[in-house]
Amino acid sequence: MSGVEVRGLTKRYGTFTAVDDLSFTVRPGAVTAFLGPNGAGKTTTMRMMVDHVAPTSGGVTIGGRRYRDIPRPTTVVGAAFDASAFHPRHSARDHLRIYAAMGGHPDRRVEELLGLLGLASAGDRATGACSTGMRRRLTLATALLGDPGVLLLDEPGNGLDPEGTAWLRSFLRDLAGQGRAVLVSSHVLSEVQQVADDVVVIRRGRLLAAGALGDLAGAERTVRVSSPDAALLARALAPGARRIDQDGPHDLRVHGLEPARIADLAAAHGLRVHGLAAHQPSLEELFLDLTGERTNA
Numbered sequence: 001m002s003g004v005e006v007r008g009l010t011k012r013y014g015t016f017t018a019v020d021d022l023s024f025t026v027r028p029g030a031v032t033a034f035l036g037p038n039g040a041g042k043t044t045t046m047r048m049m050v051d052h053v054a055p056t057s058g059g060v061t062i063g064g065r066r067y068r069d070i071p072r073p074t075t076v077v078g079a080a081f082d083a084s085a086f087h088p089r090h091s092a093r094d095h096l097r098i099y100a101a102m103g104g105h106p107d108r109r110v111e112e113l114l115g116l117l118g119l120a121s122a123g124d125r126a127t128g129a130c131s132t133g134m135r136r137r138l139t140l141a142t143a144l145l146g147d148p149g150v151l152l153l154d155e156p157g158n159g160l161d162p163e164g165t166a167w168l169r170s171f172l173r174d175l176a177g178q179g180r181a182v183l184v185s186s187h188v189l190s191e192v193q194q195v196a197d198d199v200v201v202i203r204r205g206r207l208l209a210a211g212a213l214g215d216l217a218g219a220e221r222t223v224r225v226s227s228p229d230a231a232l233l234a235r236a237l238a239p240g241a242r243r244i245d246q247d248g249p250h251d252l253r254v255h256g257l258e259p260a261r262i263a264d265l266a267a268a269h270g271l272r273v274h275g276l277a278a279h280q281p282s283l284e285e286l287f288l289d290l291t292g293e294r295t296n297a
């Protein structure tokens with residue numbers, strides 16, 4: 001099965017850089033969560049993967065080939081971008097048949113997918129009368145028509161109720177379990193945390209972190225320090241720390257120094273420490289930290 005290689009991908013609109021020198025890999029047999037706050041550049045990146053948007057520089061290969069060089073692309077990569085892109089009077093079945101015809105896929109595949117996605121009873125329903133959840137399933141079905149090994153799904157969980165979310169998670173796991181490379185974008189970590197093997201985090205078009213979800217979670221132990229001399233202490237710790245956040249007048253969050261080292265440095269500078277606690281941030285905290293969306297400690 002194929003994966004996706006993104007190398008130096010950049011997109012500028014005039015002077016605005018929407019995607020900035022992005023490189024990452026989406027591997028087969030795994031769900032990769034593509035995370036970032038609204039406007040981070042996720043959709044633009046995914047659209048460049050399938051030639052909907054032309055990169056300013058850099059590029060993407062899928063199974064070693066550029067999208068435009070793949071003879072029947074829908075058999076290699078399935079993209080699901082906009083769940084509202086339906087003709088409201090077409091039935092779910094008609095919608096799939098049209099896309100099946102365009103991709104050269106047999107009508108029998110339409111019936112298979114209606115069944116697989118739990119849409120069999122909704123096949124004759126006008127898409128305009130379908131619920132958000134049904135439209136999400138129909139978007140997925142469309143992406144799956146060519147039985148592709150790579151799936152690019154832009155915010156597939158948007159607007160789903162808890163039941164739909166649970167269904168989507170197990171569906172995505174199944175797709176990865178079949179050996180497919182599954183890229184799922186979201187601006188909410190909790191939505192994908194339970195299903196993702198790997199994560200790619202971007203902000204303002206730039207890569208912040210990429211790798212196995214477990215590695216990312218384990219990497220970022222911090223130490224919370226409470227001190228009436230917080231400002232002086234921050235200065236004393238700065239040379240050895242990776243980063244220090246001032247959470248309040250007396251509270252620091254120190255990245256990259258162990259508690260014992262912090263206590264020793266405080267003692268060496270004659271500074272008072274009233275509290276010292278190692279803290280393993282939750283993934284949610286880590287994500288908010290990375291994307292700069294954290295508003296307090």
Ligand SMILES: Nc1ncnc2c1ncn2[C@@H]1O[C@H](COP(=O)(O)OP(=O)(O)OP(=O)(O)O)[C@@H](O)[C@H]1O
Binds near residue numbers: 037039041
């Ligand atoms: N055609 C365009 N012309 C100008 N700017 C654009 C264009 N398309 C996207 N942008 C800008 O590029 C940035 C990234 O947009 P993009 O839709 O890729 O982000 P996103 O991470 O998918 O966000 P969201 O989660 O809100 O969908 C945004 O600031 C957006 O306004």
